[in-house]
Amino acid sequence: MESFIYYTIIIILVGGHLLNVLIELINTSYGKKTPLDTCVADVYDSENYIKQQSYEREKLSASLVENTLMVIITTTAFILGYFGLLNDIIAQNIESRVLQSLVFFGVLWFIGQILSIPFDYYDSFVIEEKYGFNKSTRKLFFTDIIKSTLIAIVLGGIIISLITWLFVSYTNLFWLPVLVFILILSLFSTLLYTSIILPLFNKKSPLPDGELKDKLERLALNAGFSAKNIFVIDSSKRSTKGNAFFTGWGRNKRIYLYDTLLDKLSADEIEAVLAHEIGHYKKKHIWINFAISLSVTGIFLFLFTKISSSDMFTPIFDSMQNGMPNFHLNILGFALIFGPIQSIFGLFTNYLSRKMEFSADSFANGFGLGISLISALKKLAAQNYSNLTPHPLYVIIHYSHPPLVQRIKALLST
Secondary structure, eight states, X not given: OHHHHHHHHXXXXXXXXXXXXXXXXXXXXXXXXXXXXXXXXXXXXXXXXXXXXXXXXXXXXXXXXXXXXXXXXHHHHHHTTHHHHHHHXXXXXXXXXXXXXXXXHHHHHHHHHHHHHHHHHHXXXXXXXXXXXXXXXXXXXXXXXXXXXXXXXIIIHHHHHHHHHHHHHOGXXXXXXXXXXXXXXXXXXXXXXXXXXXXXXXXXXXXXXXXXXXXXXXXXXXXXXXXXXXXXXXXXGTBSOOOEEEEOOGGGOEEEEEHHHHHHSOHHHHHHHHHHHHHHHHTTHHHHHHHHHHHHHHHHHHHHHHHHTSOTXXXXXXXXXXXXOOHHHHHHHHHHHSHHXXXXXXXXXXXXXXXXXXXXXXXXXXXXXHHHHHHHHHHHHHHXXXXXXXXXXXXXXXXXXXXXXXXXXXXXXX
């Protein structure tokens, strides 16, 4: 049994990566030979379309190099027993099981951060810089890393410590108190993010007075949404790319517009984008996603609880610390073994998310904003160098939003 699990983990690590590379290459090849649909032929001129294709290839190449390196390091560390060795060193020097898990995951996270920084730097200051997207400075880049690290240490440390303590205290019923904790954490995570974390990186301000605000207030009033909850964030100090997103619930619901969005879109187009975001709120998409996420989490926690009372993963990771359930080795092994199942759930959640995007588009269209939304989506695609010809299989696996062509055709058909 141990040998079966051992080789299964290796197959999942290596095979999963090779499958992902294959899908990426299929998607790239498909894009090269697939002509643009007439409904998106005006998104790029000939020069910018060539640039978009080049941008897509360079982003993919960098991503494949990074992912391949991470898989090689992870697989090598697993085969050579470095995870077990790390566990043994920690266990010999730290008595508390909670602190053991905290240090174990902290070391792995720190190594991952160190390895990813050069790739993040290359992405921002080589690729994004080359194509005119990057507006960040090196000082801001490293300041963001320091802030993110401190947040991860504080919040991650608290979360891991509490979950480990629950595992040690309630091993056989571990999934239930952890699920309650995740429920509470999820309900208040939005407030935590928008009130504490977001302001550490971006300035947020209410939408300023003027014609645009008047237009959006009328839309919000007609849609039953408070216009006081519309904010602008200064994303332009890092990138030229535009976006908008909805977050929160109850009095804490918020819609955030990037200032780059305001610079590139007309008032009618911004109104259409806002109507789309309000559509997510009115259609209860936040709560649907929340319920599904919590249910899936509960299933995985229950499965983990069933196998976590044993020390089955301890010898697989080549650890000498046998005889008692080991939280961090069990959860690491569980994550590796059940990763493919989680990916299958991801196909469903991505499908549901794409359906929700169509629904939110339809909501905006119901206010007579369909044409303006199409125009906005085209401008955003051009602004972000979006891929207009993704392979259908790639869409199924990776896309949480429908391809632009599908969204436009759906809006024109209603």
